[in-house]
Amino acid sequence: MKQYKYVLPDNEMPTHWYNIIADMKTPPPPYRHPVTLELLGPDDLAPVFPAALIAQEVSTERWIEIPDEVQDVLKMWRPAPLYRAHRWEKALDTPAKIYYKWEGVSPAGSHKPNTAVAQCYYGKQEGLEGFATETGAGQWGSALSFATNLFGLKCKVFMVAVSFQQKPYRRIMMETWGGNVVPSPSSETNAGRAILAENPESPGSLGIAISEAIEYAVTHPGYKYSLGSVVNFVLLHQTVIGLEALKQMEMAGDYPDILIGCAGGGSNAAGLIFPFMRDKLTGARPDLRAIFVESTACPSMTRGIYAYDWGDTAKTGPVAKMHTVGHDFIPAPVHAGGLRYHGMAPSICALLQQGYAEARAYHQVEVLEAAQSFAQAEGFIVAPETAHAVKAAMDEALVCKAAGESKVILFNASGHGHFDLGAYDAYHRQALTDYKLEEEQIQRALAKLPKVAE
Ligand SMILES: *Cc1c(COP(=O)(O)O)cnc(C)c1O
Secondary structure, eight states: OOOOEEOOOGGGSOSEEEOGGGGOSSOOOOOBOTTTOSBOOHHHHTTTSOHHHHHHHTOOOSEEEOOHHHHHHHTTTOSOOEEEOHHHHHHHTOSSEEEEEEOTTSTTSBSTHHHHHHHHHHHHHTTOOEEEEEESSSHHHHHHHHHHHHTTOEEEEEEEHHHHHHOHHHHHHHHHTTOEEEEESOTTSHHHHHHHHHOTTOOOOHHHHHHHHHHHHHHSTTEEEOOOSSSHHHHHHHTHHHHHHHHHHHHHTOOOSEEEEEOSSSHHHHHHHHHHHHHHHTTSSTTOEEEEEEETTSOHHHHSEEEEEESSTTSOSOEEEEEESOTTOOOOOOSOGGGOOSSOOHHHHHHHHTTSOEEEEEOHHHHHHHHHHHHHHHOOOBOHHHHHHHHHHHHHHHHHHHHTOOOEEEEEEOBBOTTOHHHHHHHHTTOOOOOOOOHHHHHHHHTTOOOOOO
16 A cells, blocks of 8 residues: 555654754854944844844754744644655656655644744743734735734734735734734835835835834834744754654655755745755765755846845845845746745855755746646645745656656645635636846846955
């Protein structure tokens, strides 16, 4: 009998997060101050993030204990299942073995609550009243609203105005969990009021929403700012994905040859890949391949440069060395909203730069085509972001078919697409378009990078 699903009992859930920085010979260089461009100290971050998270951000300890209260909440849906895609393998007629870790089982429907829960625990420990954050289409805002509610914290969400108007369902989720959601630009901050004075009809942007959330957090006593990707502590919290998958692959009697994750800021991909990458860094699995998949609409790893840049459009956050297409690059409005970030997690970029990992990019039509093939075989309708990982897994499986090789492929299925069915609908109606990105547009944005003396 074939086994389709590998499930761990509750008591096999990881008790420690894995910090890859401990195993990197050359860790990513430290952050710089957004204004002075000097080295950033922990004190600079203190008004913005809870102290425990700042400590995790700069930690070089390999294993960091997951507090019991955090484990208790994660156990609502973790350990998450790992599947063997027997039916999809058959449909693709490939000798490859395809496995996927399914993060769509969380209450918010993606991997994002893995860090939201941890951040809320430390925020509560520190005596905070609430968190402020930004959200585009609402995936991060809904994860944080879910988590703040469980820890008795308030949640202020600045949601990009155009999504607020056009995508009400995630806003309704946030409000159901008690989140206070306002369209950004809003009249609640100086940053928002300035934009509204110029253009009362502004559709907003993630950059504006970030500025509003940070300003709200630092001007409201008891509030701090919460971030859903990119930084070390977020990637750390996501390693529960890969730590579980390590055990589940062992149950399956296989070890992956190829690991795949879609990458916007890089947190879900790192969550799956880093615990396995440890085996490559230590030399135990030198041939392990790790593929980070991005959108051609925002190709930081495949067409950007490795340089210092601001993490946010408004230049209020830290400057980090990363692959970037420039902090004021405006990506085309692809359905995979979570992959429209101009930079990438510095730890992933360091691994790419050092040759430990690969990157590739796909257009949205081919990605939806792969997701449809996956849905028809495996049942799950994945998010448009996740569909990028699905497409890469499919391509690798087809390479195996051509070569007659039976490689083991494992990808992270970061979330379900139940609120993104418009993307599938557009695909079915052949109304989905690919966007061509001119080199000139990237060069224009790259011209505005900070000049950091190293
Ligand atoms: C937010 C999101 C992403 C992109 O974020 P990462 O930090 O790169 O993981 C990918 N998939 C889903 C389902 C998301 O919600």
